[in-house]
Amino acid sequence: MNETINETLMKVVERAVRPLRAGKVRKLAMREELLGHLTAIYAEESERRTDERAALAAAIERFGSPAELSRELVGSLTWRDHWAWFSERWAAAIDRTFAWQRGESFARFALRSGGVIAALNLLLFLLVFMVVRLDGDRLDATFASFNRYTFTLFASMAVSEIAFLWAVQSTYHTAFPSYRPRRWVAVASGLAGWTALLVLVGAAFWFGITLSLESVLDQLPRIALCTAAALPLALLLTAWATKQSLQQNQPYERWSRLALDE
């Protein structure tokens, strides 16, 4: 069977399955099963006919109208399917807001991600400010300290989040390269570099809280030890999870890329 026929059969199935409010896994299973059936009846019709377009038309006729099938499939969905659909939509919205999108440059992602985090922080800050003002308080020393802690915390969060995501991306490409063999030296040096950077972010955070260089130097070994103990493993595990997730999404993307508006 050639790729054009296969794509036509996939489109018939996709017209029935795409409108369903069910989770990805359930819809993928339906797609695979329905496509298996349609492929088998196309093979049967091909044995009876020499013209493959006639065989295709006969197979689609035997299979039935995708719109009607879709309506009937809606009746077979359970509350778990609806819940999975809703939670995946929510996750996708969060993903669109915070995650690194396919084809997006790192500079754009960093600006966008930083902008969203800054906007959320500003909103939170304004809420706290309003509560304090409504309470009749003034911008006294306590509130000024609170401002500094808040800004230090959120700035560190924003920088470390961007650095961590960048580190995951870099670790993914060095630990699981798709076009060249893995070089453990590159993986280890990358992990060491990112660990050093995150130690610096940790030190900057501590300086923002204490305003004491002496305290930073005192705490630096502890910060370095904690970061070195946790970060490389976290990066490798997240890069591995990214690889698994991309592999799992491959069949789904093949279906979601089908254009149905012909």
Added chain:
Amino acid sequence: MQSIQRDTLRGHLESLVLAVLERSPAHGLEVIRRLEIAGQGSLALKEGTLYPALYRMEAGGLVEAEWEDSTQGRPGASRRGPRRRIYRLTTKGKRQLARGREGFREFVQVIGGILGATP
């Protein structure tokens, strides 16, 4: 023989599927084949519409399904293609089938009696 249209079948499709699965587990295409043979070509059923019924029965615990391991021996499967799910009857499905048979006997007796068409 006159073909039996889908609307007439609708109320009985689940019992028919349970009955053909009672013989042995089968995938969707095999269920259709068994229905066609048993119905001597009179069941006008669009093949895709079998699956919503199978999914409803699976959700209701009447059948259970598992993915087939291999695509060997399948028409047109020269390379690994879409897998098939094999459906089998559960104990609950067997009880449902018995109730469906009893219900259908009563239906034929009552409606057939009125129509004067009891076998």
